Amino acid sequence: MDQIPVYNPAEIEPKWQARWEADGLYNADIDPNKKKYYVLTMLPYTSGDLHIGHWYPMAPTDARARFMRMQGYNVMYPIGFDAFGLPGENAAIKNNIHPKVWTYKNIEQMRRQFRTMGTMFDWRREAITADPKYYRWTQWFFIQFFNNGLAYRKYSPVDWCPSCNTTLAREQVWGEDRHCERCHTPVIKKDLEQWFFRTTKYAEELLNYDSIDWPERVRTLQTNWIGRSEGAMVIFKTEHGENFEIFTTRSDTLWGASFMVLAPEHPLVEKITTPEHRAEVEAYRLTASRQSDIQREAADKEKTGVFTGAYAINPVNGARIPIWIADYVLMTYGTGAIMAVPGHDERDFAFALKYGLPVIPVIARLDGVTKSVVLSGTVKDGFADQLKGSGIQFIESEGHLLVTMKQSQVDDFIHLAKSNLKNDAWIELVGATWKFIFTDAIIDFDSVKNDQVIMERCRKINPVVAGCRTVMEMLSGNTFYKDVLFHADYGDMIHSDEFSGTPGKTARYDVAKWLEKQGWGKVAVNYKLRDWLISRQRYWGAPIPIIYCPKCGTVPVPDEDLPVLLPDDVEWKPTGESPLKLHPTWRYTTCPKCKGKAERETDTMDTFMCSSWYHLRYLSPDYEKGPFDPKEYDYWMPVDSYTGGIEHATMHLIYTRFFHKALRDIGVVEGHEPMLQLRNQGMVLGEDSEKMSKSRGNVIAPDKLVSAYGADTMRAYLMFFSRWDQGGPWSSTGIDGTSRWLKRSWVMVVEPPLKRRSDPAAAKSLRRKLHQTLISITRDFETFEFNTIISALMELSNEMIKHKPAVWETDAWHEAVETYLKILAPVAPHISEELWCFLGKPYSIHQQSWPMIDMEAAKADEIVLVIQVNGKLRDRITLPAGVSDEDAHKAALESEQVIRHLEGRTPRQVIVVTGKLVNIVI
């Protein structure tokens, strides 16, 4: 007899990897007779610092790709490298190596490491984004966008480190005080002319996910990011006739607009600021420009602003209202200008109180509560008793009456108040009703004008309030009113001329439509999504293929001159300018149109641009007539299954969808979406449950583990140790369990049983388990539930080991072993190939079909009937499968346990769940 081989992954894994590659086993070529399946995993960045996290999206995805292959699909699973970008440039600066050298050295290392995983990557399709034959087409796409009006240039602020003399990306700015990552100098904003893509043009379409199977979580993140809100554009005029537009979602509050606020950067500020306010306005604008977005956008920050001296006219009521500037209004959202309705917007309310601007309520309270504080000495004696008599609730506090009334009691209260009010006093109603009762008049608090009228009277009557600038300021001094001064609910309109009484449900739309008719505005939709800034003042990226000609203007580089090569001999260390600007010759060129002297754009492109179309380059990485070979496109696209981290939900995954839709409209690609299915893996954490990082020293490096356990064990453990979409901490003891299981599987196949045993039922029971496992694993591969795939395989092997002495060398055993190896093959490709070979089966197991499920064999011929009394488990009875409900019922009532628990009582009800359970209710 042959020697029994020992499981040695270090020997068999490289052996099979070499063989598969030599045979081109996983080469994916167009085959019109087969259904294609394009599997894609997010391309790795060339950090050179490969840890287990890089395996996590790839290994289980690979197992699934192999499963699809065995299901008969023509599967393509390509890989490449995201090779441009800041980390590379920084690492190179730090170690004084050219970014190109650093990057390509890392790629070498990563290729080697990825090969040890035993993935079915088709390496012929590898694409590297920093390769000129790749970025030639990145540049070509830029020009397509430019020619189709989707790329434009405008001034935009960037973060700038005055010490390093360079622009910084958002992730390079650290801490609350926003200092430079390298030298800790606080960063400033600098306005630079930069290139943008019109992502906003596709905002609406990007919200539609009908044709794609993407996780709800990603769709929600993107939807929130795009931030659609419906409202109206309203045209306001300054009192000198300049028009300006504002966006509002609450056109129903238009009558309550008591001031306007412009973003400090708003272009109109320059024009309208009056000479006496100019100094203050300029100072404020300067402070705002120095502040970071984070400082400006901190919601808990106290609101600040300054008056411009100018006034606007509210189109609906002609009110003359002051125009302020404040940094809580953002130039980047809407029109950078708002109407402030402090009665119904929390921010405006805080601002109005601080600066003494009038607050006018124009929307009814939903709870209908009105409050009034009746000060001691303002009414005749007996007023309190009369209130009691009318059933109006109040509490007494230091002689004052704190009244809270319902809508229906307001008229009674007014009547009583008026008849009891002493001279030189007033009583106010606050909340659902806003009225000031004076001895000679009742004045509605319903307009900016009446705000002043009321205040003038009050100041005269009570010197205590003489310092109050507005009614609301006066009322806010009383804590009893605190909860009724402001609300943001959709109540019915009040104090709004002919619109008063319009129900809250439809008010916004009614007003917006009316504005449209008047020519004062229009129904509008606004998005938080902004256009994509793609300029980077950096070296290690694809140059933007634009030439600036003094005569012809902005000229795209002609196709035949692409790629605009990134020069190697450049000072890539930070100097304060785009490195390409400092190159002695690169920058200077001739205009493609007039052949006169011209200059190149010296900024490079955001790397998200490179990663927006890499799935297209994989189709034909060497193709020269276009970004991809249309033949390949027609066969393989769209991507059928895409896997990667959730952290890309709002960046890469929006950009790549935008890219595809834009290219569709330009006529380069077809279909509405690039990736049909998306699944996100979680993150593998260090053993300390913290994010893996060099500084923490908790990084799990794959190389050591591969030599200790083998790639198969690691692949299986990555699938097993947690829910894949969730991730979790790595466990160095946990992996032992997976390793033991593969060793047991090996021994199970290669070693004969020590003792033989007779068990006539074993074969049938084994087949049953085998086909049940097949059912569950087939299902779990489809649903990305990798952990239960491994546990099902473990269960099956446990069962096989148990039955082995009884079925050794029978047909049932051979079927079980062959099937077991086939379903193990996607998970652990090396050990299954080796054992397949050991059994004398023809190479390769990876060209086998997924085993057929025998539903008959999977059926149990006995069932365990669960017997409950009052929902509590009392007995289990084994019965033949397919037992009738009547027989199950009968058997349950005959159970000794049941009889004991019935204690002679008759069941009220018996519930039978066919083949599963009987519940006896007494």
Place this chain on the structure above:
RNA sequence: GCCGGAGUGGCGGAAUUGGCAGACGCGCACGACUCAAAAUCGUGUUCCCUCGGGAAUGUGGGUUCGAUUCCCACCUUCGGCACCA
């Protein structure tokens, strides 16, 4: 503050449609093998218990014969957004 996940043994996790809670694995305990250890194999392992049972899937309530699963409220926790007019 708003939006969205998630809470199950000592740990990771499992549980088709509402039907045996804790599969599978780790860890632990005991046993076998060994001079011994490692490795391997076997047995046990939610908690309480008067050995009849009882309690238990974040908490409290509800629907149901029956709830980890459905509904309501709350708590904890993770992620995203955060002055978005």
